[in-house]
Amino acid sequence: MKPELEPTIQALTKTFNSQVNEFRGDVRVTILAESIVAAAQMLRDEFDFSLLSTMTAVDFWPEENPRFEVIYLFTSVSKILNLSVLVQVPGINPSLPTITGIFKNAVWREREVWDMFGIKFEGHPDLRRILMPADWEGHPLRKDYPLGYEEPQFTFNFEEIDLRKPYAKE
Amino acid sequence: MGVEQKLANMGAVTTTLETVVNWSRTRAMWPLLFGLACCAIEMMAAEGAHYDMSRFGMELMRPSPRQSDLMIVAGRVSRKMAPVLRRLYDQMPEPKWVIAMGDCASCGGVFNNYAVVAGVDEIVPVDIYIAGCPPRPEALIHGIMTLYDKVNHNKIKDQA
Amino acid sequence: MTQLQEVSVDDIKHLVSERAIQGETVLLNMGPQHPSTHGVLRLLLELDGETVVSCIPDIGFLHTGIEKNMESKTYAKAAVMTDRLDYLNTLGNNLAYSMAVEKLIELDVPDRAQSIRVILAELQRIASHLIWLGTTGLDVAAMSTFLYCFRERESILDIFELCSGQRMMTTYIRPGGIWRDVPVEFEAAVRAFIKMFPKRVDEYEALLSRNPLFLDRTFGIGAVSSEQALNFGMTGPPLRASGVKWDLRKARPYSGYEQYDFEVPTRTEGDVYARYIVRIEELRQSVKIIEQALNKMPLGPVRSSNHKFVPPPRSEIGVNMEALIHHFKLWTEGFSAPKCAVYNAVESPRGELGVYIVSDGGPKPYRIHWRTPSFDNLLALPFMAKGVLVADLVAIIGSVDIVLGDVDR
Numbered sequence: 001m002k003p004e005l006e007p008t009i010q011a012l013t014k015t016f017n018s019q020v021n022e023f024r025g026d027v028r029v030t031i032l033a034e035s036i037v038a039a040a041q042m043l044r045d046e047f048d049f050s051l052l053s054t055m056t057a058v059d060f061w062p063e064e065n066p067r068f069e070v071i072y073l074f075t076s077v078s079k080i081l082n083l084s085v086l087v088q089v090p091g092i093n094p095s096l097p098t099i100t101g102i103f104k105n106a107v108w109r110e111r112e113v114w115d116m117f118g119i120k121f122e123g124h125p126d127l128r129r130i131l132m133p134a135d136w137e138g139h140p141l142r143k144d145y146p147l148g149y150e151e152p153q154f155t156f157n158f159e160e161i162d163l164r165k166p167y168a169k170e
Numbered sequence: 171m172g173v174e175q176k177l178a179n180m181g182a183v184t185t186t187l188e189t190v191v192n193w194s195r196t197r198a199m200w201p202l203l204f205g206l207a208c209c210a211i212e213m214m215a216a217e218g219a220h221y222d223m224s225r226f227g228m229e230l231m232r233p234s235p236r237q238s239d240l241m242i243v244a245g246r247v248s249r250k251m252a253p254v255l256r257r258l259y260d261q262m263p264e265p266k267w268v269i270a271m272g273d274c275a276s277c278g279g280v281f282n283n284y285a286v287v288a289g290v291d292e293i294v295p296v297d298i299y300i301a302g303c304p305p306r307p308e309a310l311i312h313g314i315m316t317l318y319d320k321v322n323h324n325k326i327k328d329q330a
Numbered sequence: 331m332t333q334l335q336e337v338s339v340d341d342i343k344h345l346v347s348e349r350a351i352q353g354e355t356v357l358l359n360m361g362p363q364h365p366s367t368h369g370v371l372r373l374l375l376e377l378d379g380e381t382v383v384s385c386i387p388d389i390g391f392l393h394t395g396i397e398k399n400m401e402s403k404t405y406a407k408a409a410v411m412t413d414r415l416d417y418l419n420t421l422g423n424n425l426a427y428s429m430a431v432e433k434l435i436e437l438d439v440p441d442r443a444q445s446i447r448v449i450l451a452e453l454q455r456i457a458s459h460l461i462w463l464g465t466t467g468l469d470v471a472a473m474s475t476f477l478y479c480f481r482e483r484e485s486i487l488d489i490f491e492l493c494s495g496q497r498m499m500t501t502y503i504r505p506g507g508i509w510r511d512v513p514v515e516f517e518a519a520v521r522a523f524i525k526m527f528p529k530r531v532d533e534y535e536a537l538l539s540r541n542p543l544f545l546d547r548t549f550g551i552g553a554v555s556s557e558q559a560l561n562f563g564m565t566g567p568p569l570r571a572s573g574v575k576w577d578l579r580k581a582r583p584y585s586g587y588e589q590y591d592f593e594v595p596t597r598t599e600g601d602v603y604a605r606y607i608v609r610i611e612e613l614r615q616s617v618k619i620i621e622q623a624l625n626k627m628p629l630g631p632v633r634s635s636n637h638k639f640v641p642p643p644r645s646e647i648g649v650n651m652e653a654l655i656h657h658f659k660l661w662t663e664g665f666s667a668p669k670c671a672v673y674n675a676v677e678s679p680r681g682e683l684g685v686y687i688v689s690d691g692g693p694k695p696y697r698i699h700w701r702t703p704s705f706d707n708l709l710a711l712p713f714m715a716k717g718v719l720v721a722d723l724v725a726i727i728g729s730v731d732i733v734l735g736d737v738d739r
Contacts, residue, residue: 251391
């Protein structure tokens with residue numbers, strides 16, 4: 001761990017009772033869902049983590065509790081530091097408070113997490129689908145959503161797949 | 171050959187109506203600017219000075235479907251884009267042709283999942299398929315020459 | 331096939347101003363198929379005459395599901411799909427993915443492979459900036475730059491074809507090094523290119539930089555301050571043009587960049603003209619880096635020799651039993667990565683390109699997330715487009731340099 005990151009980690013562990021994990025030089029801090037807004041505010045204002053690099057989620061189905069893990073990646077430009085903050089979200093009615101008031105690029109990032117995983121963000125100004133069509137059903141990046149794999153046509157099954165395939169006539 | 175030569179010396183050309191119509195359709199076929207993804211970059215490179223496409227009369231890609239005859243679907247078509255593609259095809263006036271450029275437009279390509287339409291011939295009828303990921307500009311030009319062959323063999327009575 | 335969505339004013343009532351609902355301003359659709367949107371981007375413009383009151387981007391028309399598709403392939407086979415994300419920076423995507431996998435399994439890359447990676451990544455950066463210059467010039471009606479830039483790009487694509495056989499989607503940079511060693515003509519070809527290229531950059535500057543028409547269309551348009559740019563999550567040339575000196579090649583050097591001496595161009599105004607100047611300067615700096623890398627290129631192997639993770643060369647398979655077994659296991663089942671998560675970022679021509687891989691101990695990535703720069707750069711567009719003319723909006727979209735494959739993945 002870099003020495004400049006120490007005061008940030010100590011402040012986070014003291015205020016939010018978080019767990020710290022380090023692997024191959026990346027530092028990960030796990031906090032509870034209610035404290036993410038306060039943590040983001042503290043990181044931006046006191047410790048100068050001014051860039052929200054990315055925000056994504058991981059689905060651990062069939063483990064039900066916690067099923068999702070939402071990952072926020074903060075970058076400090078002045079101190080050249082990276083910090084991941086992890087929040088665990090249960091599988092039933094998943095929801096988190098929004099951080100769009102603190103980082104403006106969270107507007108689209110949270111929309112993407114809603115679209116792909118189905119995690120709602122309370123207080124988001126505009127929570128609609130962003131990458132899939134507006135009337136799509138389902139959340140594609142969940143593990144129980146099928147890939148949509150289409151069987152390749154080899155010579156032995158060419159005709160039977162050909163009959164099933166929708167071709168445009170005109 | 172005697173009569174034709176004498177007529178040619180007088181400045182007259184004899185041919186069938188079909189040949190003239192087909193010849194004129196191929197000589198200035200205007201493509202619709204429909205580059206979606208990576209194949210669009212190779213299409214733009216084919217438009218550039220190295221692999222010149224303006225010798226086929228195609229240097230100007232019309233952005234409006236009402237003014238174009240040829241739709242080169244260059245790139246992967248996602249589920250959200252599919253209705254837009256169909257709408258653009260419907261807006262093009264007859265006669266119109268479609269070239270599916272690249273693997274993703276022909277058959278889905280590298281991608282086999284929920285988001286990509288496996289082959290644009292599920293949506294519009296395709297005349298020429300060009301393979302490659304992305305196909306070289308020479309492959310695109312070969313596809314266009316094959317389309318010219320196809321158009322030159324068109325019979326007027328098929329379209330009546 | 332889903333139905334075409336008819337967006338009524340009710341759906342987007344919360345996004346447009348009051349005047350649109352009363353009918354005073356016009357809602358115009360700058361559709362997915364448009365010559366100036368650089369791809370399939372749909373913009374809903376609310377126009378008061380010719381001035382843009384608000385602009386609502388609608389993305390997702392090129393969504394390919396690459397992240398989910400890579401979850402079903404082994405690490406080596408998923409490298410093929412990485413080229414197709416940001417299709418103008420194919421070798422850069424390969425580099426980001428390979429470095430993330432190497433970080434996950436702690437694999438060492440030999441020095442010769444690292445310097446070849448740097449040369450190819452910088453050539454790819456030049457090619458990407460040339461396309462940007464050509465298409466943005468086309469948007470502001472400078473048509474000759476389009477032809478000149480594509481002519482230069484052909485020389486670069488010839489070099490890629492010399493190494494790998496493919497012009498664009500090469501998958502030449504793989505976890506462990508590069509695919510195979512560069513041929514003997516590589517050095518001569520690259521030297522010929524970097525000898526003729528700086529004069530061409532001077533030509534482009536002579537055409538555009540002091541042209542009063544170009545200045546009229548780009549100076550003072552779409553300005554973003556440095557705090558706003560950071561808050562929007564912008565990275566790359568738009569951030570550097572706003573005054574923040576953040577380049578991952580200098581901040582967190584990777585692949586041997588610390589040995590090369592180059593500058594990071596920065597401006598303070600943050601408008602379209604500043605972004606243009608930053609990218610033109612980056613073209614010159616890339617030539618400097620390539621020259622240094624060519625001079626310092628060491629001899630040696632180009633792939634890691636740890637055959638638990640990297641397939642052995644084909645010549646060994648016929649004579650060596652372990653090589654055959656390793657080759658078989660790696661291409662059928664794949665290697666197993668330790669159970670954790672890593673993040674690795676490189677500097678693409680558009681900004682910070684990052685890969686976040688979560689592994690569950692198996693041969694396939696459990697979850698792979700791509701932090702693509704164009705996504706965050708694009709979401710600042712509604713802010714930059716308030717109160718400008720439609721023609722300026724076209725110049726702003728061009729200056730942000732988005733690639734829709736990057737935005738939609």
